[in-house]
Amino acid sequence: MTVSKRTTFTVMCAAVLSAVLPGFAGYASAKFEAYDQAKKELARLRADLREARSDGRILYSKRDDPAIAGDFSTVPGVDGRGNCGSVLWPGR
Numbered sequence: 001m002t003v004s005k006r007t008t009f010t011v012m013c014a015a016v017l018s019a020v021l022p023g024f025a026g027y028a029s030a031k032f033e034a035y036d037q038a039k040k041e042l043a044r045l046r047a048d049l050r051e052a053r054s055d056g057r058i059l060y061s062k063r064d065d066p067a068i069a070g071d072f073s074t075v076p077g078v079d080g081r082g083n084c085g086s087v088l089w090p091g092r
Contacts, residue, residue: 052058
């Protein structure tokens with residue numbers, strides 16, 4: 001009794017897929033779970049920030065920070081010409 005090449009190929013494909021598909025399903029499930037967890041954490045942090053701002057504990061916004069706003073002329077150590085000064089190497 002001989003087994004044809006087509007039958008051998010079909011059995012080998014089934015064996016490979018039976019190993020690959022559960023692994024991929026586990027990987028995808030873990031990624032989706034991590035995404036959901038990150039979304040929940042971000043929502044919690046945003047709620048904490050919103051609460052802190054409404055309570056008056058935080059009076060700071062991104063517009064107040066010159067580095068975030070893009071105005072580096074008022075940031076210490078930066079001379080505004082793209083040259084970051086240093087105590088050890090003033091010319092750098």
